[in-house]
Amino acid sequence: MSEQNSTAPADKHPKQDAVPPNNNTLPLSICQTDSRDKWSKKMDFLLSIIGFAVDLGNVWRFPYICYQNGGGAFLIPYTIMALFGGVPLFFMELALGQFHRTGAIPIWKRICPIFKGIGFAICIIGLYVSFYYNTIIAWALYYFYSSFSTTLPWTNCDNPWNTANCTNYFGKSNITWTNDSKSPAEEFYTRHVLGIHEADGLDHVGGLRWQLLICLFLIFTIVYFSLWKGVKTSGKVVWVTATLPYVVLFILLIRGATLPGAWRGILFYLRPNWQKLTDTAVWVDAAAQIFFSLGPGFGVLLALASYNPFNNNCYRDAIITSIVNCLTSFLSGFVIFTVLGYMAEMRDVEVEDVAKDKGPSLLFITYPEAIANMVGSTFFAIIFFLMMITLGLDSTFGGLEAVITAIMDEYPHILGKRRELFVLGLVTVCFTGSLSTLTQGGAYVVKLLEEFGAGCSIIAVVFLEAIAVSWFYGIQRFCNDVKAMLGFTPGIYWRVCWVAISPAFLAFIIVSSFIDQPPLMLFDYKYPEWTISVGYLIGASSFIWIPVYMVYKLVWTPGSLKQRLAICLRPENVGKDQQSDSLCMAMAPQ
Numbered sequence: 001m002s003e004q005n006s007t008a009p010a011d012k013h014p015k016q017d018a019v020p021p022n023n024n025t026l027p028l029s030i031c032q033t034d035s036r037d038k039w040s041k042k043m044d045f046l047l048s049i050i051g052f053a054v055d056l057g058n059v060w061r062f063p064y065i066c067y068q069n070g071g072g073a074f075l076i077p078y079t080i081m082a083l084f085g086g087v088p089l090f091f092m093e094l095a096l097g098q099f100h101r102t103g104a105i106p107i108w109k110r111i112c113p114i115f116k117g118i119g120f121a122i123c124i125i126g127l128y129v130s131f132y133y134n135t136i137i138a139w140a141l142y143y144f145y146s147s148f149s150t151t152l153p154w155t156n157c158d159n160p161w162n163t164a165n166c167t168n169y170f171g172k173s174n175i176t177w178t179n180d181s182k183s184p185a186e187e188f189y190t191r192h193v194l195g196i197h198e199a200d201g202l203d204h205v206g207g208l209r210w211q212l213l214i215c216l217f218l219i220f221t222i223v224y225f226s227l228w229k230g231v232k233t234s235g236k237v238v239w240v241t242a243t244l245p246y247v248v249l250f251i252l253l254i255r256g257a258t259l260p261g262a263w264r265g266i267l268f269y270l271r272p273n274w275q276k277l278t279d280t281a282v283w284v285d286a287a288a289q290i291f292f293s294l295g296p297g298f299g300v301l302l303a304l305a306s307y308n309p310f311n312n313n314c315y316r317d318a319i320i321t322s323i324v325n326c327l328t329s330f331l332s333g334f335v336i337f338t339v340l341g342y343m344a345e346m347r348d349v350e351v352e353d354v355a356k357d358k359g360p361s362l363l364f365i366t367y368p369e370a371i372a373n374m375v376g377s378t379f380f381a382i383i384f385f386l387m388m389i390t391l392g393l394d395s396t397f398g399g400l401e402a403v404i405t406a407i408m409d410e411y412p413h414i415l416g417k418r419r420e421l422f423v424l425g426l427v428t429v430c431f432t433g434s435l436s437t438l439t440q441g442g443a444y445v446v447k448l449l450e451e452f453g454a455g456c457s458i459i460a461v462v463f464l465e466a467i468a469v470s471w472f473y474g475i476q477r478f479c480n481d482v483k484a485m486l487g488f489t490p491g492i493y494w495r496v497c498w499v500a501i502s503p504a505f506l507a508f509i510i511v512s513s514f515i516d517q518p519p520l521m522l523f524d525y526k527y528p529e530w531t532i533s534v535g536y537l538i539g540a541s542s543f544i545w546i547p548v549y550m551v552y553k554l555v556w557t558p559g560s561l562k563q564r565l566a567i568c569l570r571p572e573n574v575g576k577d578q579q580s581d582s583l584c585m586a587m588a589p590q
Contacts, residue, residue, distance in 0.1 A: 036101060037230050039307050044235030046317060049094075051242035051394025052300050053325045056136065056363070057292060059391065062329035063336040064358040065285050067269050070276030075330075077277065077286035082326060085505030086290035088497035089462065091318035092469065092478075093296050097305030098314050099481045103406035104299035108468075114568035115468040117549030119406055121461050122299040124542035126403045128453030129298075130396065130430040132446040134223075135437040136360060137392035138215035140385050142193055143364065145215075147381035154188035155372040161192040169347065185369035190523070193364070199441030202448070202531050206440030213438050216431065219389075223396055224427045227404065228420045231307045234397050241390040241397075248387035249328075249335055255380065256338030265341020268351040269333050284512040287505055293325055297462030298454075299402035306405065311485055336362070339370045346373065360443075363388060400426065447522045452535035456513050457543045463506040464546060470499045472569055 039045045066074045100107050105119030146153050153159060157166035167181040182190075190196050199206040226237045256262055276282050295301070305314060337355075343366070344351040354366065371380045404423060408415045415422050437445045469478055475495055483489045520527040520535075550568075557564040 037232065037307055038309060039231055039235055041235070042312070044231065044238065045304060045308060045312075046321070047238040047242040048231075048235060048304050048394075048398065049301070049317065049321050050324055051238045052304070052398030053293065053295050053321060054242075054245070054328045054391065055395040056388060056391050058325070058329045059332045059336070059388075060359055060362045062289060062293070063269065063333035064355075064362065065289050066333055067337070067355060069279075069282040069285050070273040071268070072270045072272035073274050073276055074282065074286065077283045078290060078326075081283070081287045081505065082290045082294075082322065084497055084501045085287060086294045086296070087318065087322045088494060088502050089291075089296040089466065090294045090301065090322055091315065091494070092466070092498060092502075093301035094305045094314040094318050095478075095482050095485070096469065097302035098308045098310065098312060099485055101306045101310075103306065103409040104302050104402060105406040105410040107302060109572045111571060112468045112472040112569055113572055114550050114553050115464060115472070115546070116553070117546035118461055118465055118468070119299070119410075120545040120549065121457070121542045122297070123403045123406055124545065125454050125458050125461070126298060126399050127430065127433065128449055128538065128542065129399055131433040132437050132449040132453065133392065133399070134216060134219050134396055134430065135212070135434055135442065135446055137219050137389055137396070138212050138438075139193060139360070139364060140388040140392065141215040141219060142211060143368065144382065144385040144389060147378060147385060150378065152368070152372045152377055152381055153192070154185040154368055155377070157184050157187075159184075159188070159192070162187050163191075183365070183369055185365045185372065189361075189364045189368075194443050195440040196443055196523070197440075199439070199444070201441060201525050202444050202527070205436065205442065205445065208435070208438050209440065209442070212442070213435075216434060216438060219393070219396075220427050220431050222393065223400065224423060226393075226397055227400060227427075228423045230419060231304075231401075234401065238394060238397070241394045244390045245387045246328075248383045249331060251383060252335045252380070252387075253331065253338070255374070256335055256342070259338060259342035259345075259374070261341040261343075261345025262338035263341065264344055264351050265337035265339065266334065268341065268355065269337035280512070281516065284509065284516075287509050288513075289329075290326075291459065291462075291506075291509065293329060294322060295398075297458050297465065298399060299406055300398040303402040303405035304398065306409075313486060315482075315486055336367070339367060343370050360446075400430070444522055444525065444527075447520070448527070448531060448535055449538070451520060452539045453542075455539065456510060457539040459506055459509050459513075460543055461546070463503060463510065466498065466503045466506065470503070473571065475499050 066078075069077075096107065096111070100110050102110075103119070104122045105116065108116035108119055155168075157168050162184065163182070165180045165182045166184055166187050168184055169181070193209075193212070195206065195209055226234050308314065337351075340355050341351055343354045347354065367384065368381065371377050371384060374380055400423075404419075404426060408419065408422065436442065437449070439445070475498060478498070479490050479495065520532065553568050554561075554564050557567050559567065
């Protein structure tokens with residue numbers, strides 16, 4: 001997909017990174033110095049955006065969803081959902097952040113004040129994600145540490161944590177596999193790393209896993225020193241964390257392609273099942289995958305774009321990042337399925353028999369098991385888990401920067417000169433909130449938070465965001481903002497997507513998620529009803545900020561109800577102040 005054919009509706013394509021509006025008649029004397037931090041280099045921003053969007057889900061979620069939903073045929077609904085849902089929302093958030101140059105909470109004063117609760121909801125969701133996502137990175141760090149051995153500890157059944165059910169059947173034709181059999185990799189993950197056999201579910205999660213506590217502390221230490229000085233530090237770190245995964249992916253792809261049986265995995269991955277296109281669930285999965293992959297709604301795009309020069313070509317950034325993200329997901333499928341084909345060849349079974357794992361199990365059981373039986377297993381294990389750590393860190397950088405920027409921009413007089421201290425406090429809160437995920441039953445907590453902490457609630461938040469911008473702020477006003485930055489007005493394609501198609505895309509995901517709700521399970525544990533209720537409360541605890549703030553704003557705004565509504569729906573600083581501020585930024589040296 002090229003920039004020209006994917007964005008043809010624009011009235012005029014930008015030809016350079018900075019196209020200042022025709023505002024030289026505005027006296028510079030009315031401009032105030034713009035003291036907001038800026039990215040040191042354009043690539044700092046691009047790598048930060050790519051690093052956030054390309055996360056662990058690209059490696060574990062896309063390949064599984066692709067083969068489950070028709071293989072190569074799945075690329076059709078995936079591409080359609082990207083073009084009409086994901087990419088327009090992605091571009092919209094970048095443009096909003098760059099034009100208004102502020103975080104997810106105070107930005108709503110300039111858009112539609114009554115929706116300011118969206119910013120608070122985004123921050124709460126960001127905290128929930130940090131409570132479980134960094135624990136997954138801590139698991140990867142422990143695997144990384146354990147990989148520095150001649151024989152990987154999940155290779156055989158001769159370890160203290162192994163049971164009588166441990167069966168090392170890889171490449172052995174005389175081994176009988178029963179329903180009670182467990183592979184060495186599975187027992188290493190469940191019994192040694194997680195200790196989940198000591199927990200009784202969420203009723204009794206057991207004690208802390210101290211080795212994971214140390215790993216999580218190290219992860220948050222890296223996060224703190226990457227974020228404490230703002231984009232000046234994080235923009236340098238991503239040169240390693242955002243590029244290293246691609247080096248490793250290509251190494252693993254080359255190694256996987258040379259394994260016996262790799263072709264079986266590739267055929268299984270890409271073989272199209274055209275009948276699947278008539279299944280509504282396939283389109284739901286495509287919509288959800290592209291949404292969570294690109295990541296609009298988490299406040300990250302708003303925050304990172306707010307540090308751009310006013311005339312930065314965010315239009316081109318959105319196109320480039322979206323293409324890189326989708327291609328990375330597709331590439332990851334080859335990396336995963338060449339190895340699954342190899343496993344099927346060694347076990348003498350069908351690929352579908354080894355492609356049942358999804359989510360963390362794919363990364364911590366299936367793939368490590370294959371690596372353990374390769375030549376040079378130690379090297380490949382080290383680089384694989386290093387890749388996972390860097391993929392996770394990039395997303396954490398973005399997620400926490402969104403919270404930091406939103407709160408600091410909302411309370412600049414209190415926090416403006418205290419960023420290091422505030423980031424330390426936030427990281428401490430996130431570390432403390434993650435403690436329940438470090439228990440013997442912590443994996444159950446991770447699954448619950450992943451399902452409800454940032455599931456339907458974040459989609460509902462983005463739905464309201466799209467409505468607020470397109471319908472209340474006004475699509476014409478928003479397009480004028482884009483023109484002020486880039487020198488061209490978004491065409492009919494973008495306008496129709498923002499006003500109608502993208503909100504419908506989000507509503508489609510929300511409705512479908514309530515219609516088809518399979519039982520929540522992890523391993524053999526089925527979550528009891530009371531835990532599902534707790535999950536809904538977790539989801540509601542973030543979304544509830546939106547109606548609560550609406551009521552608060554209406555109550556405390558003076559005037560009749562009609563006057564209050566008019567005030568609450570109108571941007572607070574539209575007019576001379578905002579126009580002057582924006583034009584000053586446009587004329588400032590870049």
